[in-house]
Amino acid sequence: xxxxxxxxxxxxxxxxxxxxxxxxxxxxxxxxxxxxxxxxxxxxxxxxxxxxxxxxxxxxxxxxxxxxxxxxxxxxxxxxxxxxxxxxxxxxxxxxxxxxxxxxxxxxxxxx
Amino acid sequence: xxxxxxxxxxxxxxxxxxxxxxxxxxxxxxxxxxxxxxxxxxxxxxxxxxxxxxxxxxxxxxxxxxxxxxxxxxxxxxxxxxxxxxxxxxxxxxxxxxxxxxxxxxxxxxxxxx
Numbered sequence: 001x002x003x004x005x006x007x008x009x010x011x012x013x014x015x016x017x018x019x020x021x022x023x024x025x026x027x028x029x030x031x032x033x034x035x036x037x038x039x040x041x042x043x044x045x046x047x048x049x050x051x052x053x054x055x056x057x058x059x060x061x062x063x064x065x066x067x068x069x070x071x072x073x074x075x076x077x078x079x080x081x082x083x084x085x086x087x088x089x090x091x092x093x094x095x096x097x098x099x100x101x102x103x104x105x106x107x108x109x110x111x112x
Numbered sequence: 113x114x115x116x117x118x119x120x121x122x123x124x125x126x127x128x129x130x131x132x133x134x135x136x137x138x139x140x141x142x143x144x145x146x147x148x149x150x151x152x153x154x155x156x157x158x159x160x161x162x163x164x165x166x167x168x169x170x171x172x173x174x175x176x177x178x179x180x181x182x183x184x185x186x187x188x189x190x191x192x193x194x195x196x197x198x199x200x201x202x203x204x205x206x207x208x209x210x211x212x213x214x215x216x217x218x219x220x221x222x223x224x225x226x
Contacts, residue, residue, distance in 0.1 A: 006154070009152065032211060034214070034215075041219075042220075043116075043217030043218050043219050043220055044155070044202070044215075044217050046214040046215065049211075049214075051211055089155065098143050098160075098162075098208050098213055099157060100157070102147075102154040102155040102156075103154055104153060104154040105154050
């Protein structure tokens with residue numbers, strides 16, 4: 001119940017295309033859902049995050065879609081660029097804590 | 113602002129050896145975390161701390177110990193290194209807010225146990 005399932009494991013997208021990464025969770029008490037971006041040899045960095053009372057959040061080319069009833073949320077990267085090539089992690093915050101459960105990661109490669 | 117710093121960057125240990133991974137943050141964050149990252153497994157929480165003198169176990173604490181004597185420092189101790197502890201270790205810190213409590217990660221320590 002504390003798991004966050006992320007898919008796909010890897011993704012190859014052409015430059016200018018849309019990248020979509022999906023996450024699903026079981027615990028309906030999770031109360032905050034961030035996405036992190038990690039470049040090789042670096043630590044993860046916060047990309048965008050959403051509260052469970054919001055269905056969509058957009059920041060530039062990055063959008064989170066949140067479906068509370070389906071217990072799913074996804075990251076959409078519009079107009080994907082080679083510089084977006086990285087590993088992306090979704091996460092969910094355990095209720096009443098500041099601890100996060102992370103997905104297993106998606107390695108995105110954007111072809112020039 | 114250096115953010116979160118970790119030392120060393122790389123380390124090779126022999127089975128049974130001990131070592132301490134250092135983590136320091138200069139953002140005056142109350143919360144600090146240690147994660148390990150294994151290929152295809154995401155980030156697993158080892159230990160976390162909500163402030164000086166207070167620590168608690170995460171998902172995978174076995175084989176590790178932590179202490180938090182100051183707000184800035186959160187070292188992770190491996191007492192008897194085992195090959196299963198080969199991993200990349202990340203330290204992170206955050207300020208507790210209901211929303212937007214971003215975790216700031218250090219650059220990581222790559223540990224190999226042979």
